[in-house]
Amino acid sequence: MVRQHRNGSKGVWLTAILAASTNATPVLTSTGLLRTVNNTLTGVADDIKHLFLSDTAPVHNSSRCKVYPGDRNWPSDRAWETLNQLVDGQLLSRPDPLASVCYNGPLYNQAECVKVTAYWNESYSHFDNAVEMMSPVTQGMTCLPPNIFDSGNCTRGGFPLYVLNATEPKHIQMGVNFARNTGVRLVVKNTGHDFLGKSGGKDALSIWTHHFKDIEYFENFVDEKVGYSGPAFKAGVGVQAFEIYKTAHEKGHSVVGGEGETVGIFGGYIQGGGHSPLTSLYGTGADQVLAFEVVTADGKFVTANSTSNTDLFWAMRGGGGSTFGIATSVTVKAHPDFPTTASRFSFTSEKIGNETFWAGIRAYVDYFIPNADAGTYAYWTLIPNVWTGIFTFNMSPFFAPNKTLEETKALLQPWFTRLNDLGINFDPNITHFDSYYEAWRSSFPLETVGKINSTTGSRMFPRANFETEEKRDELFNHLRQSSKNNRVQVHFNIKAVDPANSDNAVNPAWRPNILFAQQAVRWNPNGTAAETLKVRQEFQSGDMQRWRDISPGAGSYLAEADRLEPNFGQAFWGDKYPRLLELKAKLDPHDVFFATTSVGSERWKVESVDGLPNENGKLCRVD
Structure with a gap:
């Protein structure tokens, strides 16, 4: 048993994970795992047994909306109680949001409310809660600390009504069967990081996968x-x-994952593609996958890899989470844990x-191609201040895996020379670390979550936007215009190499990408x-459309995007979207799985109570 501690100024965070080591050489075969739960239903009353059977069609498939409390077809208390028994008591009824301690009622606790408010913007304070979504805007803003946003009371809004705290595949199978056979809306939550609110849903049954924590190491995995x-x-x-x-790191390796510390990288991150500080060297997170263990829409537990359930395997590597199945584990390639150099200024x-x-920023644009081709990853921001008229640039960091101090300085020196010539003072703070792990821990900021009045749009700018001075000028002018329009910008100078045999559903726009911009x-x-919706719509038709216009045929990243992204199928998957739609119809014909802007989601719409793009409303078919 390996116990990991997160020591920070705000407290100590403890997670226990199981790490098993073996010298065995697993070899993929054509035989995949296949299990149903039908033989475990002995003793369940005959009149409700059908609610838990695998591979059955939903009874209420013709209803316009998913089934909700108060509907004639809403499952009885006895049905919910039976589900709880079948999942070993892991069904949580009406789990409480974090801010519920701030409002009058049995949970009110002023001291706890002060703590919740103080840590509200830190992801470490949210991911252990059964329902919390780290984007309150997509939840519906119905239960936040009053000092942050006073909604007047604490209603459930876009939070699920029941949460199945799954710790075994059979728990997920029971939950999927129950949702499919009753018509209750199903959502999937891991850590709640999703920008677009995929982990929430008003009065839904949520399957919470956060506690699948096993890790197994193979010295030589053969596919x-x-x-x-x-x-x-x-990894679970x-x-x-x-x-x-x-x-x-303890095994002398690294893996391709996000820069954010608390992201559940084996869930929605890796299924959506996943960019990484290692992407310029090895490709996206989805490119690393060797196998999934998955609960499918018909309630079966299967292995998906290069020889078993190959359509599912293709789709889940980049086709998006909460769409084709619910993974319980993912097997990924491991890479060396090499020395790394980073610079922050x-x-x-x-x-x-x-x-x-702005002359300093324009000078930087000239080096995007050579820096990405060198295998580096630059995470930088542009922050406008409309009150003072001051603009701020932050490099947080320039990250150079497997680069010496001298190699990194040589990459940065041409730009630094131009900054010095312009009279721009800065301290590059170039630091060499003995391992990728140490560089990652020391260089990236903690995620800021819980924002109440913003949303993010994104665009992948391909190599073509940087190959001539004219095109570089054009892109720079559009970035500057966005800052003048008071848009906070977050950028990643990165390319996504295309590893051998990487045929998968990853957005093809990643391959020529040089700048992933938000x-x-x-x-x-x-x-x-109405005022909020107008601002958001004008953002899409204005600033975001400007970016689209100068990058025709490119795309956006489905995990860091706006729910109002037009033509999201093309933006998130390009020419792979038609095949993904076909596989969605094949693998999930009854639309058991739904998430906003996911494959096939255009057939459904959340009819939110305020008309805003959030989860506070019923999920219904589009007429």
Whole structure:
């Protein structure tokens, strides 16, 4: 048993994970795991047994909306109680949101409310809660600490009514069968990080996968079909970045995962593609997958890999989470844990003036292609201040895996020379680390979550946007215009190499990408729903459309995007979307799985109570 501690200024966070080591050489075969739960239903009353059977068609498939409390077909208390018995008492009824301690009622606790409020923007305070969504805007803003946003009371809004705290595949199978056979809406939650609110749903049954924490290490995993022979990790989908990175480091390896510490990288992250500080070297997170263990829409528990359930395997590597099945484990390639160099610095326009500031940013754009081709990953931001007129640039960090201090300095020096010539003062703080793990822990900021009045749109700018001075000028001018329009921007200078035998559902726009760019729109949190919607729509038709216009045929990243992204199928999957739609119809013909902007989701719509794009409303078919 390996116990990992997260020591921070706000407290100590403890997670226990199981790490097993073996010298065995697992070889993929054509025989996949296949289990149903039908033979475990002995003793269940005949009149409700059908609610828990695998591979049956839903009784209420013709209803316009999913089944909700108060509907004639809503499951009886006895049915819910039976489900709880079948999942070993792991069904939670009306789990409480974090901020419920701030409102009058039996849970009110002023001291706890002060703590919740103080840590509200830290992801470490949210992921252990059964219902919390780290994007309250997509939840419906119905239960936040009053000092952050006073909704007047604490209603459930877009939170699920029941949560199945799954710890075994059979728990998930029972939950999937029950949702399919009753017509109750089903959602899947791991850590709740999703920008678009995929982990929530008003009055839904949620399957919470956070506690699948096992990790197994293989020194030599062989997949003859894809030509891979080497180290690998098999991890439960609840394993988070800070857990797998530490375990991999202890084995002398690294894995491709996100920069955020608490992201559950084996769930929605890896199924959506997943960019990483290692993507310029090894590709996306989905490109690393060797096998899934999955509960499918018909309630079966199967293995999906290069030889078994190959359509499912293709779709789940990039086709998006909460769409084709619920993974319980993922086996991924492991890579060396090599020395890494990182640089963190910032500068502002306060003393040098805006024109000089922007000349420094324009100079940086000239080096995006060579930096990405060198295998680096630059995470940088542009922050406008409309009150002072000052702009701020932050490099957080320039990250150079497997690069020496001298190699990193050589990459950065041409730009630094131009900054010095412009009179821009900065301290590059270039630091060399003995391992990727140490560099990752020291270099990236903690995630900021819980924002109440903003949403983010994104665009992948391909190599073509940087190959001539004219195109670089064009892109730079659009970035500058977004800052003038008060858009906070987050950028990743990165390319996603295409590993051998990587045929999967990953958005093809990742392959030529050089700059993955995000910009955020903000609004008055106390404005009306109509005012908020107008701001969001104008953002899409204005600033985001400008970015689309200069990158025709490119795309967006489905995990860091706006729910209002137009033509999301093309934006998130490009020319792979038609095949994904076909596989959705084949693998989930009854639409058991739904998430906003997921494959096939255009057939459904959340009819939110305020008309805003959130989960606070019934899920109904589009007429």
